[in-house]
Amino acid sequence: MSHWLIKSEPDVFSIGDLARVGREPWTGVRNYQARNFMWRDMRPGDLALFYHSNAKPPGIAGIARVAGAPYPDPTQFDPASEYHDPKATPENPRWWLVDFEHVATFGRILTLDELKADAILSAMQVCQRGTRLSITPVAPTHFKRVCSLAGASV
């Protein structure tokens, strides 16, 4: 099993929103590296840290799980969507996604400051400056340590 970190702006879609809906298609990813993670590398059952970006404070808010196999992001075909991609066709899709389902909401946000201050977790990609990638792989040791610091048992 692989582990991941997925970013979301809580004003747009938060861990609480995921808990409410249960399962959500991860639409709107328009970066090839992030797409490749979903399209090629993720497997159903993989666990992901749910990170709140552009938040006060930014940090990890909970855990999600890859809920199924990848499929084309429907928003790329929708001219009314802000994620519409005129170069994509149903016969030749460019953007793929997976659904995520809610696993756990942490009792508190594990803040970016705490991650950076931690001798082990400071190596995480999300801690490096200039990392804008919305989906990143996470080492199993990092995943376990985050869960233990957040008091979550997974």
Next chain:
DNA sequence: GCCAACGTTGGC
């Protein structure tokens, strides 16, 4: 295929 300009992300 180089690279300057531009747009976006996201912490601060």
Next chain:
DNA sequence: GCCAACGTTGGC
């Protein structure tokens, strides 16, 4: 709101 980082675009 500022701006560093960096991916993408498009002229050549």
